[in-house]
Amino acid sequence: MCHNWEFPPHYYSRSLEVLEKSLSQVPAYKSWHDFDPGPGYPVDMRYAAMPALAKTEIRENFPDGLVPAGRDVRRGLESGEIGLASTSGSSDISVTNIWNQEWWDASEQASWKLNSCASRIATGTHPEVILASPLSVGFISDDIDLPMKERRLERFLFLNEKTDPAKWSSELMDRMISELEIFKPAVFEANPSLLAKLCRYAADHKRKVFQPGLIVYTYEYPTQLHYKQIRQIFNVPMTSSYGSTETGYVFMQCEEGKFHQNSEFCRVDFQPLKSEHGGPFVGRILVTTFNNPWCYMLRFDIRDLVRVDEEGKCSCGRNSGLILSAIEGRAISLTLTCEGRLVTLRELDDALSVLNSIDEYRLEQVSKKAYDLHLVSKRPDKSRLTEEASQILKELYGEEAKVSVIYEDVLSPEDSGKYSIAKALFPINLESYLDERYIIKRNQL
Numbered sequence: 001m002c003h004n005w006e007f008p009p010h011y012y013s014r015s016l017e018v019l020e021k022s023l024s025q026v027p028a029y030k031s032w033h034d035f036d037p038g039p040g041y042p043v044d045m046r047y048a049a050m051p052a053l054a055k056t057e058i059r060e061n062f063p064d065g066l067v068p069a070g071r072d073v074r075r076g077l078e079s080g081e082i083g084l085a086s087t088s089g090s091s092d093i094s095v096t097n098i099w100n101q102e103w104w105d106a107s108e109q110a111s112w113k114l115n116s117c118a119s120r121i122a123t124g125t126h127p128e129v130i131l132a133s134p135l136s137v138g139f140i141s142d143d144i145d146l147p148m149k150e151r152r153l154e155r156f157l158f159l160n161e162k163t164d165p166a167k168w169s170s171e172l173m174d175r176m177i178s179e180l181e182i183f184k185p186a187v188f189e190a191n192p193s194l195l196a197k198l199c200r201y202a203a204d205h206k207r208k209v210f211q212p213g214l215i216v217y218t219y220e221y222p223t224q225l226h227y228k229q230i231r232q233i234f235n236v237p238m239t240s241s242y243g244s245t246e247t248g249y250v251f252m253q254c255e256e257g258k259f260h261q262n263s264e265f266c267r268v269d270f271q272p273l274k275s276e277h278g279g280p281f282v283g284r285i286l287v288t289t290f291n292n293p294w295c296y297m298l299r300f301d302i303r304d305l306v307r308v309d310e311e312g313k314c315s316c317g318r319n320s321g322l323i324l325s326a327i328e329g330r331a332i333s334l335t336l337t338c339e340g341r342l343v344t345l346r347e348l349d350d351a352l353s354v355l356n357s358i359d360e361y362r363l364e365q366v367s368k369k370a371y372d373l374h375l376v377s378k379r380p381d382k383s384r385l386t387e388e389a390s391q392i393l394k395e396l397y398g399e400e401a402k403v404s405v406i407y408e409d410v411l412s413p414e415d416s417g418k419y420s421i422a423k424a425l426f427p428i429n430l431e432s433y434l435d436e437r438y439i440i441k442r443n444q445l
């Protein structure tokens with residue numbers, strides 16, 4: 001494993017402060033004391049000996065259990081210093097969180113420094129358009145189309161108020177295109193599935209689309225198919241911003257394509273998978289937040305996998321914090337080969353990206369050796385396409401894989417508003433795939 005990572009000057013003092021305050025003053029972590037080897041050990045080792053915080057534990061401890069002694073959640077809510085935010089979540093569990101806008105904005109601004117285009121044009125007062133599910137952000141209105149002024153908030157314009165993009169009409173997509181022209185955003189923040197859909201429409205109907213200064217992907221994993229469809233319409237810098245409601249902004253993709261840790265605002269602990277499943281470079285991350293006096297997230301299991309960069313450096317010159325060569329996708333998007341090896345969303349997506357003229361796909365692993373691939377495609381030679389797709393999946397999952405290709409007119413997102421691109425219809429316990437050599441047990445110290 002390569003550990004060339006350097007951290008900003010306050011990284012270790014903040015890590016230590018958050019750990020000690022959490023253990024001594026935050027009720028959710030009281031019982032974690034038993035795992036702590038104590039102040040005589042290096043801070044990294046003390047973190048490594050701690051458990052992970054699961055979403056279900058946030059729910060059990062909400063709200064007072066995550067707040068340090070001396071802070072009163074009710075008073076904070078009354079004064080408007082904090083609010084509440086529900087995540088329908090791209091995972092299975094829905095949770096309400098304490099929302100601190102000031103901290104969120106500061107975390108976002110710090111992340112912009114990690115991409116030179118973002119740091120140039122994102123001033124904090126720049127006009128920004130957001131194309132996302134209204135279940136994630138913005139205003140919901142499925143029956144009536146909301147006029148533009150009712151989808152504004154401060155410097156933002158929300159392009160979409162519909163919960164199911166499968167039902168977007170051509171009038172609605174024309175409206176989105178014309179509003180981009182009117183609003184002229186510096187930054188266009190987009191859920192990649194939704195932007196890809198708008199781009200397919202614009203390409204099919206030869207619409208000209210306003211070019212923003214920067215496109216930022218959030219909410220979902222951007223697939224190669226998304227990129228291909230979006231690049232037909234947009235010829236501008238693009239970046240992917242990675243984080244969650246619980247953790248704020250954790251990684252940002254730089255102009256060279258690698259991901260840099262937002263290490264002023266969070267600590268990231270990396271746990272590699274066993275080598276036969278992609279370790280030591282692929283693993284899960286646990287995120288600890290810094291600087292949020294209202295909520296202590298200690299080793300939060302964000303339920304995503306990443307690939308740390310093998311060289312541990314980037315040609316952009318940024319060398320502070322972890323450097324990733326890729327986000328590998330959500331834990332809930334993991335599937336297994338017939339022999340039981342883990343396949344991340346990125347590995348699947350890389351394999352399927354060679355298929356031509358696909359609009360959308362979703363892979364469901366229905367049992368240990370059976371895979372259903374749902375495809376939306378205008379290709380007339382469906383039997384050829386079925387053959388090509390089956391061959392790719394057999395190469396990835398094993399010759400004995402039973403592959404069914406199912407054609408659909410359109411795919412809809414999950415109840416959360418986010419698309420599922422891959423999933424197994426049976427539980428996969430990620431913890432049992434972690435490399436135990438990197439997990440410290442107290443009795444081994």
Ligand SMILES: [Zn+2]
Pocket residue numbers: 254255256257258259260314315316317318
């Ligand atoms: Zn870089």
